[in-house]
Amino acid sequence: MAELTPEANRAARAILKWSVRELAEHAGIAFSTVHRFETTGAATDTTKDKIKAAYLAHKVEITNGDGTGARLLR
Structure with a gap:
């Protein structure tokens, strides 16, 4: 997963x-x-990992394509 900003x-x-x-x-x-x-x-x-885990548990992924963002996983 990408860096959480x-x-x-x-x-x-x-x-x-x-x-x-x-x-x-x-x-x-x-x-x-x-x-x-x-x-x-x-x-x-550790804090960033906990935040990212909370999002992943709800099928949201942090992304860094052309910029920073997030997307809903299917």
Whole structure:
């Protein structure tokens, strides 16, 4: 899977229609951690892995084709 960026994270949340709080709950991390990542880009690899796993569990993949983004898996 591609590198998780704040932009891709927001795109993935939009696909699932999740709020920051909902992502935090699904990923098992604090709301403030998700908020900080989306605003500053700062997050540990462990945090990014938890976020990506939450998306994959709901069939959303982070992509980096011509830019950063997310897509729904079929």
